[in-house]
Amino acid sequence: MSYKIPLFDLNFDENEERAVVDVIRSKWISTGPKTAEFEVKFANMLGAGYAVALANCTVALHLALKLVGVESGDEVICPSLTFVATVNAIRYMEATPVFADVTSMSDLTISPQDIEAKITAKTKAIIVMHYGGFACDMDQIMAIAKKYNLKVVEDACHGPLSEYKGRKLGTIGDVGCFSFFSNKNISTGEGGMLITNSSEYYAKAKLLRSHGMTSMSFERAKGHSTEYDVIELGYNYRMDDIHAAIGIVQLDKIEEDLAKRAIHRKNYINKLSDISSIVIPFKDYTAFSSNYIMTIVLKDSESDKRNKVREALAEKGIQTSIHYPPAHRFSIYEKNFTELPLTDYVADNLITLPMYSKMTEESIDYIVASIKQVLCA
Incomplete structure (x- = not known):
């Protein structure tokens, strides 16, 4: 059905086209220099210590839960009013999602009071989702996390550059996750980003996104290493330079x-x-x-x-x-x-x-x- 006014319209023009063509002509289209540039630019815009570009936000959420130590049998408190990927990531860890209510009809973010009411001895982490780009009550949520020694993952897929008391969403908890799906504020078709201020989490996320390998193809192609080891059971969660190049242009427009x-x-x-x-x-x-x-x-x-x-x-x-x-x-x-x-x-x-x-x-x-x-x- 054709609509007079669509729900969303892609903010693309010749700049994205040119960026894609430039990458293709560079002869390096997988994870490489554009991905690294996108990561640095994104981290700097948010004031985050580190950023890791990924295939999508779902895998960012999966890695985030691994980084904070969620294991089989743990419970993770999360919203229900969210895209199902937020919850599915918990199941990937063989953990149990525990759903919390929204705050009110005028505040559709997860309720801190219901979070605290749902905490048990099995609770390991909290996933918050900043609905529509509007911040959850992070002061209360971080206080609850500190009180019960829990980790906090921010699903900030709706909120690039959104703020809570002067801080960018995604930088307040232990790990922040962003989506670049085609209808998001920043669109790359598919894509995601994981951000953190922990150097330990950053190093592990980079390792896990590419099969647990100690070096990637671009590094070896440039002569920085000729061999690699596999030291973790990782995944193929990489973003490629075509998507990253689009992301860089999108950041210039955001x-x-x-x-x-x-x-x-x-x-x-x-x-x-x-x-x-x-x-x-x-x-x-x-x-x-x-x-x-x-x-x-x-x-x-x-x-x-x-x-x-x-x-x-x-x-x-x-x-x-x-x-x-x-x-x-x-x-x-x-x-x-x-x-x-x-x-x-x-x-x-x-x-x-x-x-x-x-x-x-x-x-x-x-x-x-x-x-x-x-x-x-």
């Missing part, structure tokens, strides 16, 4: 992109605020945010009504989505099911509206007018 998104969000809030039948999550959020998505939650509603609203908006040419079907209700996590009343309500009544830097104010006016018309029908 600040302008986020500035435009901030304007769009302000316009949305100003125009949606007089609709009494909706909640605008993070409406009063004041810290810098990536504004990855724009969501509303219907009041006094249920999933059928929400779905009919989405269908009516689609008929008007407006693409919407749901972020996300809650992970604790998926069949694969039936054994881990727990009652999460706020998450359940939000998941059944949330609508994700179009958000991207190329949007126009006229588009937002049309979307808001359409929402008002549909809700009043």
